[in-house]
Amino acid sequence: MSTPAPPGLADALAAVVADMRAAATELATVLDAEHAALTAADVLALDHAGNRKQALMQALELHEAERRQLQSMAPASAEPTGWSEVLRLLALCQERNLRNGALVGQRLTQVRRALAVLTGEPEPGTYGRGGGLEPSARVQMRARA
Structure with a gap:
């Protein structure tokens, strides 16, 4: 026989899930603002x-x-009301955050290339299949010319 839930527990849990839903909704909006x-x-x-x-x-x-x-x-019972919506919103936030991270990575690569051109330094290499540092494609092309 299972013990009953303490009084007010379901309401408290619903309130926390509602707070999470509100925060996740705002986070999705902020991630769009970050992208812009x-x-x-x-x-x-x-x-x-x-x-x-x-x-x-x-x-x-x-x-x-x-x-x-x-x-x-x-x-042990079903998930709290609104929990599936919180999970959906958090997955959306993850997608948007990954999108923004990819954009940051692109910008960082562009800045590194611009600095390499301005300073005359070769671009830093990348790690190859064997784990060793290999020159970037741009440096390899210069070496072949």
């Missing part, structure tokens, strides 16, 4: 988005810890 800032090279907007993103991630971590604690006190 990256695309426009708007440093101030990028800084603001980064700060907001960090605050939302911290809030989500706190909510998740609280949700786990409450869930551990609940009898």
Whole structure:
């Protein structure tokens, strides 16, 4: 026979899940703003988005810890109301964050190439299949010419 849930537990769990849903929704919006800032090279907007993103991630971590604690006190049952929506939103945030990370990687590569051209230094190599440092394709092409 299972023990009944403490009074108010379901409401507390629903409130935490609602807070997580709100934070994840805002995070998705902030990630879109971050993408726009990256695309426009708007440093101030990028800084603001980064700060907001960090605050939302911290809030989500706190909510998740609280949700786990409450869930551990609940009898084994179905997932809390709204939980599948939170998971969907978090997956969306992950996709957007990966998209933004790829854009940052592209920009970083462009900056490194521009610096290599300006300084006359060869571009840094990449790690090859064997784990050793290999020159980049651009450096290899110069060597063949």
